[in-house]
Amino acid sequence: MGSAPPQTTPQATTQGGTQAVDRAAALVDLVVRADDPVSFTTLSDLTGLARSTTSRLLAALERTDLVERDPSGGYVAGPLFALHAALHDPWPQVARIAQPVLLELAARTGETVHLGVARGQEVVHVGQIDSTYLLSARDWNQVDVPAHCSSLGKVLYAYGVLPLPTGRLERRTERTVTSREALAAELATIRRTRYAATVDELETGLTAIAAPVEGRDGVICAIGVSGPTARLSDRVDHVGRLLVEQSDALSALLGRPSRHVSAPDGTRPQSTTKEGAA
Amino acid sequence: MGSAPPQTTPQATTQGGTQAVDRAAALVDLVVRADDPVSFTTLSDLTGLARSTTSRLLAALERTDLVERDPSGGYVAGPLFALHAALHDPWPQVARIAQPVLLELAARTGETVHLGVARGQEVVHVGQIDSTYLLSARDWNQVDVPAHCSSLGKVLYAYGVLPLPTGRLERRTERTVTSREALAAELATIRRTRYAATVDELETGLTAIAAPVEGRDGVICAIGVSGPTARLSDRVDHVGRLLVEQSDALSALLGRPSRHVSAPDGTRPQSTTKEGAA
């Protein structure tokens, strides 16, 4: 079989003792990661496998529901992936994908790092890395906080992921933004700078900074850091830029179409509320 | 290798010409369908594979991110599944899983069949099979209708998937339920019969009937049929029971824990709003 000594052996061949499975898995990997259906030839080329082998493997994978054929003939992720997606809440999955980025942020800032999504009218935290400091934000997973005094919430407001509040804006501290006009103005700024901050607005002495994360169809969630105002207040902008940089990396992982021309300002047509992932 | 003529060859062996991949796929299938982490031994037993083979295959699958090890050592769906779930909206996936059930309903009733989910405060249709009749409901995918005059909406209200309406209940026809008390009473009935109906409440001459679908953590969406009152009014209960029967089948596909003792009345503690799939 592997009678191709020179060029046909692209990857590290000498793995455990499983060639067929490795090759089949490589095919599945390509298909799942691709944004669009992948053609037979593309798969054959990318993996460097003989056409006959590719055909046999794909047939096996299709038989076993790991891949499936698009009406147009291209290969897409199979029913087994659909089943998994239908059975499990997507947010923990997103949190898992985000883990490396969150860890990086925790390492670079030393503060507590969050991943927040919109659920109904509120922000919920679906991922968190704890600060190494003794003085730090508590575990906020599952804790709902008023979105207008959360940096994550402001980001989600700014990008239309969370419907704008209609009722009274609760005053949590003397610095809480309670006027709808002031909030709207701040949201515009957030869309420009691509990050949001709350300093002593939720709780005196607590500062948080957050940036949006995009999936295929726009902003889907937000990442942010929070910690004592004493440690964060004079590096809000620095941390903000760091967040933008990291959220960019995460967005790429989550299928955001590669930046077209680099929009001069991040304002987008304020799409209607989005649920689900991506 | 396959020197096991008598008992070790459980399934149809003589497939195309791919044994290793088929076996590996079987392992992935077991792991993904399972509700909890699956132990090595369980996998080895269920597939009937030699322990050595199981070990090698699982190692390969783990290397390629198709499966992953739980902290406790059990196998669970790997990062590739998480990536897929994070990248794609779960509802279309649910709709795909539901397709056979929807088709069955369409065949047995002849009417238009819907799959509806809660998005924010409203019901959206994520799947539909069109009636074969000339006179039938239009394509409702993506069309939001007031939940209190939609049978799907009433079901979602009844099971706490959609937050109960707070504002005025819009009067669409003279039969629309506009009093909150009347609605509450009807929701109680729905929880008892397990199906909801709207007759001429959204539009005169239009009848719809719906039943809840459960996932792992309770009701997640609803299925229903709709058509002219002329054809449906005298078989509302019959169609209702049919929907309950079919939604039961679908719930099983979507991971609802198998019915414990068969609750005498379907009332459940009115869980808080659920988003995400399952």
Added chain:
DNA sequence: AAGTCCGTTCCACATGATGAAACACCCGAC
């Protein structure tokens, strides 16, 4: 009709997958 792609099926060959058995490990029992 002849000419290109694209994908599947055939087939002889030898390589990679196989299972029994040996080995390493982790626990709890005693």
Added chain:
DNA sequence: GTCGGGTGTTTCATCATGTGGAACGGACTT
């Protein structure tokens, strides 16, 4: 400590299995 049961991995001789070239069959152009 050391036995014993259970669990997972590695080794290795054996050969069935997966392999790729080539032939084949369609679909679409020229």
